[in-house]
Amino acid sequence: MRADANGTGDEAAGVRVGVTGVPGVRGDRGAAGHAAPGSRSTEGVGTGLNSPPAGIAASTSRRMRSIRLVLVGGGVLLLAWGVFEMFDSVRLSRLPGVALWIAAAIVLHDAILSPIVFALGIALRRAGRRVSGTVIAIVQGGILVGSIVSLIAVPTIVAKNFAPPNPTVLPLNYGLNLGIFWLVLAALTVGLSVWAFVRARHPVTVFPDDSGH
């Protein structure tokens, strides 16, 4: 593995979130990034993502490199042990099922869940053109919190239909509880949004005298 100051960003350590995933942006950073006044933030974000500033990198690279080697080496051993456990304890005919589930999880997230979240964000921001960002953030947050709680709660509703092994498993009325939860959440979200909306319309005036003490 390359762990030198330059290699870290490119090969191994680059989180490269967003813009820096574009090779061109990174390659050009030195020239265009500095030259163009409009691209101030490219510099700020880009350097951060790819490699630490040269000075820091040089002084810590040796230590960093050995720590990373130990981590990756140890991780590979644990991973190998896990794979051995898997082959050792699970019948071979069952393993394709495990692989299928792992693949399905990736597809479910990357191809279905993420685009939905993305579209939802766009839709909300479009619908909320005329309201302040705070209100959009509150509504967005409310929908996401509700969705994640539903993610935990809906399987209980489904599982309850498959006759749990005994009456003390899943004893609650999860559908009703989820309904109540959404109502409370909606009320809170609306309340907070209204508060934020009103506050944005009528900013609280702070008199200079008030801030003196």
Add this chain to the structure above:
Amino acid sequence: MYEAQRALASPVRNPRMATVIGRLLGAAFLICFGTGLYSHFLQEPLDGMRFATRPEFLYQVTQGTHIIAGIACFPLLLAKLYIVFPELFSFPPVRGLVHLVERASIALFVGASMVQITIGLLNTYQWYPWPFPFRQVHFALGWILIGLLIIHIGVKLPVIARYWNTAPTEADNDHLVDAVSADRAENAEAVRLWGETRPGGMTGRVLNFIDNTPRTASRLSRRGFLTTVGVATTAVVGLTAGQTFTPLNTVNLFGPRKKGVGPQGVPVNRTSEQAKVAESAMAAGWTLTVAVSGTERAFTRAELLALPQTAVTLPIACVEGWSQMAHWRGVRLRDLADLMNADPSTSFRLISLEERGSFSKTQMGREYVRDPLTLVALELNGETLDLEHGYPARMIAPGRPGVLQTKWLRRIEAIES
């Protein structure tokens, strides 16, 4: 790919945020792994392993924490994946062997994490809609995930180190998107790869549509994101943890178990019907056989009740994360062992009337055998033990998982070494 990353760029999607959420998720994974291992070794101890019997609610805490941390992983993992999602569209997709291995390991990490927390959650209500055995796969995936986590930390260490303490700077408050679009025309590499203008036709119209959507301010966007993750995590944990954590019992809306719900106020995991013991347990001729060094003695229930009785308050705590405090009354196992002149250093084997089932025969280390709180329980919460709770007699010991609190006891034998 450029356009995809551009469209997905968001003030939330930055390495600082990935570090902040990543730390929490990593901690949750480590907690799950540690508590999971503890639970595993309690059930399948290696030779010579001994365990703490105090505090008597130890297993309630470790396994409750296992499930709570696992549930917290849902919002945290989704948040982490949201932050790094544009990485999926890295271009070129593969830049060499090391990069390929790294991307493959990330894919496995992501997929296995989601499978792990999902099967873990569904197991808490004994629902198994998958084509593989739960216990073995959950255990193996635990090792695989912790290995992948440590590899991931090693690979990203420079980024993690850099952003561990860094607060977002002024520059981070600008939109990443603006930065890219401003650069596009001046960026030779980007132009070479994707042309000077963006794609036309339908794709172009969709991209323009996305671009024309108003943006939320960066600071607000990040604060909103963190608040949302915090509230979501609090909500999923707070609304389920009541199944083990009494103060949250009243807001236990989505926990798969409810405190106090079940025969004699205690939930049940395995029923007499599942264990197929209803007949043998109710048989008039039932006796509990205690075998030590070739000597055997059969005790009827009346004989057991005639022995000195001890009352203890101990939780029944299950691998599925629920727990229930209860009052038990019965004969100290230690007294029975002494009655049979068993050596204090002997461990015991507990055998249930249940003929099949992975926990019909289990072992109990000497630390539990000698513990004054370990009982052959005959009564629960002031009544004769319910059939579903193991009538005529069951084990109850401090700090052990429910599956080892053998119900419908038939035989207790010393393991002679």
